[in-house]
Amino acid sequence: MDLHRHPELLDRLAAAYALGTLRGGARRRFEALAREHAPVRAAALLWQSRLVSVNELQTPAQPAPAVWTRIDNLVRAERDRTAMDAARQDSPAVKGGWWRSLPLWRGASAAGALSAVVAVVTAVGLRDDLGSQIGQLQAQLATTPQVRYVAVLNDEQSSAAMLVTFDPKQQRLTLQRVSGFQEAADKSLQLWALPPGGAPRSLGVLSNEQLLQLAAGERDVSGVPALAISLEPLGGVPSERGPTGPVLFKGALIQKML
Amino acid sequence: MSNIPDRSLVSLIDRVAIRDEGALKGLYDHTSGKLYGLALRVTGHREWAEDALQETFLQVWKTAADYRASLSPPMAWLGLIVRSRALDQLRRHKAEREHLTDELDDVLADTLEGDSANPMDTSLASQQAWALHQCLTRLEHKQREVVSLAYLRDLSHGELAQQLKLPLGTVKSWIRRGLDQLRACMAHFA
Numbered sequence: 001m002d003l004h005r006h007p008e009l010l011d012r013l014a015a016a017y018a019l020g021t022l023r024g025g026a027r028r029r030f031e032a033l034a035r036e037h038a039p040v041r042a043a044a045l046l047w048q049s050r051l052v053s054v055n056e057l058q059t060p061a062q063p064a065p066a067v068w069t070r071i072d073n074l075v076r077a078e079r080d081r082t083a084m085d086a087a088r089q090d091s092p093a094v095k096g097g098w099w100r101s102l103p104l105w106r107g108a109s110a111a112g113a114l115s116a117v118v119a120v121v122t123a124v125g126l127r128d129d130l131g132s133q134i135g136q137l138q139a140q141l142a143t144t145p146q147v148r149y150v151a152v153l154n155d156e157q158s159s160a161a162m163l164v165t166f167d168p169k170q171q172r173l174t175l176q177r178v179s180g181f182q183e184a185a186d187k188s189l190q191l192w193a194l195p196p197g198g199a200p201r202s203l204g205v206l207s208n209e210q211l212l213q214l215a216a217g218e219r220d221v222s223g224v225p226a227l228a229i230s231l232e233p234l235g236g237v238p239s240e241r242g243p244t245g246p247v248l249f250k251g252a253l254i255q256k257m258l
Numbered sequence: 259m260s261n262i263p264d265r266s267l268v269s270l271i272d273r274v275a276i277r278d279e280g281a282l283k284g285l286y287d288h289t290s291g292k293l294y295g296l297a298l299r300v301t302g303h304r305e306w307a308e309d310a311l312q313e314t315f316l317q318v319w320k321t322a323a324d325y326r327a328s329l330s331p332p333m334a335w336l337g338l339i340v341r342s343r344a345l346d347q348l349r350r351h352k353a354e355r356e357h358l359t360d361e362l363d364d365v366l367a368d369t370l371e372g373d374s375a376n377p378m379d380t381s382l383a384s385q386q387a388w389a390l391h392q393c394l395t396r397l398e399h400k401q402r403e404v405v406s407l408a409y410l411r412d413l414s415h416g417e418l419a420q421q422l423k424l425p426l427g428t429v430k431s432w433i434r435r436g437l438d439q440l441r442a443c444m445a446h447f448a
Contacts, residue, residue, distance in 0.1 A: 015437050019405065020412050049330070050444055053387035054409045055337030057378040057394070058299045060291035067294075067308045068286055071315045075279060078319070 003030075004039040011043060018047035073233035077245035080231065084156075084246045146170075148218075148256055151227050153249035155179065161249045162229060164191070166221050173214045173221075175206060181248070183208065183231060190236040192243055193224040193253075200228065200243055205236035227253050262288055264384060267332035268325075275322035282319055289333070290315075292382050293340045300344035300410050306351060310344040317343070331384030345412055393443035401436035404429060 003010050016022040017030050034041040149166035161179040166172075175191070183189055191214065192200040203221075204214035206229070228250040230243035237244050267288065273281030293314060297307035317339055328335050380391055394402050408418055415433065419426040 011441055012437070015441055019409050019433075019437065021408050021415055021433055023414050049334070049386065050390055051409055052330075052334050052338055053384065053390040054394075054406050055296050055341050056292075056333050056383045056387040057380065057391055057406075058292075058296040058410075059379045060295040060381065061298050061307075063290055063294040063308050063311055064304075067312055068283070068290070070312050071286070071319075072279075072283075074312075074316055075282065075319050079277070079279075 003033050004037045010040060014040070014043035014047045015051075017044055018051045070233075074244055077231070077233060081246035149221050149253055150256060151251045151253040153227060153229055153251040155181070155249055162251075164227060164251075164253075166216065166218075168218045171215060171217060173203060173216045174211070175214065176211050186234050187245075188232050188234050188236050189229050189248070190232045190243065192228045192230060193220060194226045194228055194250075195224050199240075202236070202239035203227070205232070221253060222255075224253050227251060262382075264332055271318070271322050271325045271332060271335075274318060275325065282315065285318070286315060289336055289382065292333070292379075293336055295379070296337060296340050296410075297344040297347075300341055301347050303347075303351075306347040307344065310340060310347045313343040313346070314340045331386060333382050333384055334386065341410065348411070389444065389447040393440050393447075396443055397436050397439055401432045401439075404432045405436040405440065408433060 003013070013022060013026075013030055017027065022030060030040070030044075034044050146167055146169045147165045148168045149164075151164040152160050153162040153164060155161045159179060161177070161181055163176040163178055165174050167174065173191070189206040191203040191206060193203055194200055201220075203216055206212060206214075228243070228247050230247045231245040232243065233245075267285065270281045270285040270288070274285060290311060294307060294311050297310040297314075298304065301307045301310060314336070318336070325332070325335055330338075378391055378394065380388065383391065394406075397405070404418055404422070407413060407421075408415075413421065415426060415430050418424075418433075419429040422429065
């Protein structure tokens with residue numbers, strides 16, 4: 001039927017279409033006609049623009065002041081991220097993938113092993129009573145964190161910024177800031193697990209201390225190839241929302257075999 | 259909230275489009291009450307309405323540059339975004355909706371039974387909204403209410419009947435008569 005030749009019917013259908021009460025097959029037929037015939041499309045648009053005013057006639061109410069604070073935080077985070085992206089594009093530095101932390105981690109691990117050997121040798125050298133020394137070392141070992149996972153998170157220039165270790169015995173992540181980075185007083189750093197093919201999952205919000213710990217279960221980190229730290233509004237954001245601020249540091253999470 | 263002319267709102271939106279954070283705050287100060295009222299009416303839930311309002315202003319921050327191409331009065335453009343985000347909230351919380359609509363139904367039932375019409379508010383309303391307001395005031399208030407709700411909450415005849423606990427035939431005839439009168443009236447405003 002040539003709907004556009006029946007102005008009364010066209011007007012009625014267009015009004016019901018715009019109101020939303022024209023449903024199912026009738027709605028689909030109307031949409032098909034609107035695509036083919038400009039007058040039908042025009043009638044629909046006219047009614048849409050008339051009825052949109054229903055939105056403008058509702059009684060005002062006062063939202064909680066926190067709503068603006070949240071908007072402001074998110075807008076600032078977005079602005080910071082944009083600024084950082086722009087800075088990255090200007091920077092001549094080669095783009096570094098997360099694997100760049102691998103050699104760094106190996107270096108850190110080798111240095112750690114070496115210092116442990118040096119410590120033992122020195123201690124043994126200084127004391128004659130080897131037996132008591134061994135006992136002391138055994139006691140030390142029992143209280144020493146059992147590190148199962150390690151990650152060195154790098155900044156965009158591939159400089160190490162954060163050392164993360166996971167101890168399944170104590171059920172905790174230990175984070176050590178290794179660069180001079182300090183977030184502003186109204187910001188928090190937040191640690192995220194980046195599971196393969198899944199959305200980032202929050203592992204916790206960092207305090208501004210140099211060395212800090214977060215409670216975590218083995219399930220939180222096993223099978224997670226990488227960790228990242230984003231800059232968020234003070235107190236962080238809910239996990240399901242994902243990072244809202246720029247990702248500052250990132251690196252591979254490595255399961256220790258030793 | 260104050261009543262400021264459309265052109266002031268348009269200039270605020272233009273400034274938001276060039277990343278002026280002060281303008282976003284200005285726009286929020288002038289319109290948040292009105293827009294929150296709308297979100298509240300769509301969702302019937304303070305928290306969801308606040309989330310919808312938050313998402314609206316983040317969307318405005320990102321898409322203010324598209325505003326001019328819409329050829330809409332500023333409050334119509336903003337209202338459309340709020341309604342969409344508020345409907346998103348309703349869908350997101352669909353599981354809880356069943357239980358929520360009980361409360362809404364009670365409020366609505368009162369409105370529909372009473373003589374007092376749900377007051378329409380024309381603060382910040384565009385000229386086109388004034389025309390619709392004129393025509394809506396001529397409807398019986400129960401017709402006005404079902405027409406408004408059908409639009410605001412994107413409800414079918416069946417869903418309206420269910421939410422308002424009215425026979426389907428009644429809802430259909432109120433909507434039909436309401437729309438017929440509205441069409442006749444709006445024709446004067448072309």
